[in-house]
Amino acid sequence: MQPYQLAITALVSFLITVSMPLNFESVAILSPSLTAVQTQAESRKAEAEQLFQQGFEQYQQGQLETAVEFWQQALKIYQELQIREKEGAVLGNLGIAYKILGEYAVAIDFHQQALAIMQQIKDRQGEGQVLGNLGNAYEAVGEYEKAIASYQQSFAIAQKLKDLPGEAIALGNLGAIYATLDDNDQAIKYYEQSLLIAQEIKNPEIAGFLLNNLGTLYYTQNNVSKALATYQQSLEFAQAVGNQQLESEALINLGTASEDLGNHAQAIEHYNEVLKIAQENGDRRLEKSAFNNLGHALFNSGNLVEAESKLREAIKILESLRPGLNDTEKVSIFDTQILSYNLLQQILIAQDKFEAALEVSEQGRARAFVELLAKRLSSEVAEQSRLNSDSPSIAKIKQIAQEHNATIVEYSLVPDEDFKVQGKQRGETSEILIWVIQPTGKIAFRRVGLQTMRQQNETTLASLVASSRESMGVIGRGFVNLVPKPENQQTEEVSLTESLQKLHQLLIEPITEFLPTDPNARAIFIPQESLFLVPFPALQDASGKYLIEKHTILTAPAIQVLDLTYEQSQSVSELAQDILVVGNPTMPTFKNGDNLEQLPPLPGSEQEALMIASILNTKALIGDQATKVEVVQKLPKARLIHLATHGLLDDIKNLGIPGAIALAPSKNDDGFLTAGEILNLKINAELVVLSACDTGRGEITGDGVIGLSRSLIAAGTPSVIVSLWTVPDQPTALLMTEFYRYLQENSDKAQALRSAMLATKKKYSLPYNWAAFTLIGEAE
Structure with a gap:
């Protein structure tokens, strides 16, 4: 089944989406029957083959929705005629098309149907190719373990069949996912094996994909010059074989490397080329990456208004990719998207739009949880809940604080710009953004930089949280027992006090003036990432007073979750x-x-x-x-x-x-x-x-x-x-x-x-x- 097409896996450098590493996808091609039609069944079969071919032609031209229409018609005929092999091929192609369109749940379902048919009819080569494509779909929603299992099964089948192109593709996909998981040793091993096969069979397209992936590996290791050279080689392969998607991937990575070198104009030019290709081909995920990277380049070049516009377009696409997924898949894919929301917050804050940044902070957290809660509320409030499942406006956030008669504190963590992250990984926190919403409706904003803390003692926020917890290990109800800390063990108490006071200094002191003075008044903390493990009641001020002595404390994963738990309490x-x-x-x-x-x-x-x-x-x-x-x-x-x-x-x-x-x-x-x-x-x-x-x-x-x-x-x-x-x-x-x-x-x-x-x-x-x-x- 040729040609080999790709699916995109996001790789993020700080908040720049690098659209590599790449995955390979195999699209089935059927030749229409040219023989005379003798029976009605043969006539229907010929019609199906023609529809299939028309769908493929539309797919090649980037007209994915039209391709889907043709393939759906062909599928219906093949099912009527019970031609299982071609039914499986159509289902597989529909899975590829829906994945590119961003409808991941539908894509996974079609691939699973195709896989069942290939296994039933014992088409081992078809089974291997569908497994590779299913792995691509799993990887798109962040289900990495399932993706690896699919790629490994695909490789095993290709190896048994001595299918060298299939081996190269499976090895390349395994290399890509291990790069996404930051296991560079494994990634290099698989890339090198795949590249050797691609050179042996003289397949420039596979070689182009692999070079692009290797370039990304060099980039994450901060070898920008080597990455640039490798991306350029990949671009030349892409242009030689006329593969627009591979071309766009090389361009977006060249743009990212150009940004690293301070050449924002060149980067913007590359990203705009990518955007044009993505929109022509209906590739929603690549389009999101182009908008995201344009926003980042424009932000760094000082064009804040245009940067905000591009990031809002990127987030609009992100929001369109989650419907139809189950809760676990929504959690997984959202974990790969969070940095775009974070970048938009920074662009808004740079324009002094602090309240708009708070809205985006809420939009970028607990989305799957909010949708799950809204869906599960009782029928009397279900309709209103569905209306409330959209991220809340500032007016709604103020209303929630008033309904709870509470001061709400929301934290957002900004990752280190120099850290190259992939998939679900995050850079170390370089800054904490803090909003305080009082029950009166007043909103205050503070930002806390962590660069000095890290330079002085090499302590990160995550390690500070971890050390405060480790200091409190006890023998207790868990069947894994930790070492107890006796009441009179002064050295441990000093260490614990220091960590709790440092956390108080970072998280509480900047906003003390906005917290309630009445100790019975509620303060609700909305953490993010490592802050979910902070023992807020135990945080200590410089005088040794614990936060619980001054405030009545609650927590929640998002302000909007508070709105929905309030509805639950009423019903x-x-x-x-x-x-x-x-x-x-x-x-x-x-x-x-x-x-x-x-x-x-x-x-x-x-x-x-x-x-x-x-x-x-x-x-x-x-x-x-x-x-x-x-x-x-x-x-x-x-x-x-x-x-x-x-x-x-x-x-x-x-x-x-x-x-x-x-x-x-x-x-x-x-x-x-x-x-x-x-x-x-x-x-x-x-x-x-x-x-x-x-x-x-x-x-x-x-x-x-x-x-x-x-x-x-x-x-x-x-x-x-x-x-x-x-x-x-x-x-x-x-x-x-x-x-x-x-x-x-x-x-x-x-x-x-x-x-x-x-x-x-x-x-x-x-x-x-x-x-x-x-x-x-x-x-x-």
Whole structure:
């Protein structure tokens, strides 16, 4: 199946989208039948072949939508005639076309249908080519592990069939994805193997792709001059074979390298050429890259108005690429897009458009979560929720702060411009952007540069957050035990104090004047990336005072999520009147390497559950009573849920969402309630408390933290209390019982949690004993 076409994988240099490394895609070509038509079936077959060929001609001319129309007609006839081989070929071509059009969910579905047919009819070469194209589609949405598996299967088939072009393509695709994952050694190995084959079979097109990819590898290693020379070679190959897409990829990379050398005019010229090709061919992802890079070059050349216009066009395309994907795919693809939103924020801030930059900051976070929440809200508010799934305006952001009667603090992290990143990777943070929205509607903006901090002690923001957490490791409910920090261990306390004070200096001091003076007034922090792991209650000012002593603290992944959890709190089902308290279930077993091990029992959590049940005038489920089956059955009827057990960080059932709660096993059930399973439940509770280790953690993405807390909120609860580390047993039991005592007197969950933290702090002074828990969502 010739010719070989490409799919684009984004590679970002700071905020410049380099459209390499490239993938290869194989488009099927069928020759129309020229024989006389003898029967109706033969006539239909000839019609289908003609439609197929017309579709291919339109594809070659960049008329993808017209190509799709012809191929859809051909597909219908081949299905009627049950000509499976040609049905599979059409399905594969439709997958390629829809991927270029940016309709990734449709593309993946067509490729999977084509693969099933090729396997059924035992067309091994067709199977290998479809696997390569399916890998391209997976890579486009950031599903890298699935892409690698597809490429490896494609290579194995090509090798068995002694299909040298197929081998070269599969090896080139593997090299491209390993470059995207920043594994340069693996990338070079695959590129070199592929290039040797391309030279052996004298295929200039494959060689051109590989040279472009190698140029990108040199570029990420800061060897700009070698990258330029290699890109130029690739461009010459592209022009020699007349491959416009390869030509455009070489041009966009030449533009990026030119920008690095300060030649913005040359870069803009290259990007405009790419934009023309992308628009002629209907290639949405390449068009986005061209707009993004034009915006970056114009920004650096001082043309801010035009730069803003180009970035808004890029983001408009990004927004059009996500519909139709499932939640996991939306999270994955959004994680590859976040830097374009960040660049637009910087362009707006350079024009003193601070409020417009806040709107873009919101537009660039938790989009999949917002869409999931809006979709799952009850029917009474569903229509309004759909209207609210668009990113909020400044007027709406002010309204949300007023409805919550809270001061909202949103952070946005700017990556280092000198760092070359690929795919989902991020550069080290060079600057923190901070907006403060007061309940009165007043908005303040501050920016905090980190270059000096990094130059002085080589500490990055992420490592500072990590060191503050490492200082608070304890032996607790997690089955992986860390070294405890005794109360009298002064050297550890000094180290911890320093890190907490430094974080306070960076995150809080620049905005202190805008935070509420009343300690009972709410402050809601909206983190990003590594800041999701910051223990905000434990941050310390220069005098040693903790932030929780001065403020009532909540968190959320986005301001818009607060709007939707507020809607959830207004529509909690009246059917949910029960109270569910679980403590120390009979522990399930988990696979640790080749061995099955049982999680250790938690006698402290059992006592905690019994005390809380007494306070709430209910009966706790303990031991064998706390089966997963029983708990899941009771979840929808509970207005308050407290689970004191083990929390796990891993995706133990490979459902694509990390996190699980340990419950008692029963017949045909292993006892683990996973985040993926919770996502499919309907929970009507006003509050869920996960009194376990690390329940607020998970996979940190551009969409927020993917784990237990996200699943619980998506399942229906507007308020979740979760932990940020392995919590100690006795202090946690005290904190939780105090929390419910205060909650009985005051319905404000945030104030109750603050009071419980302060009460626990009196007995257990170090913050790892009392600062692990955070309230996400609604206070009331």
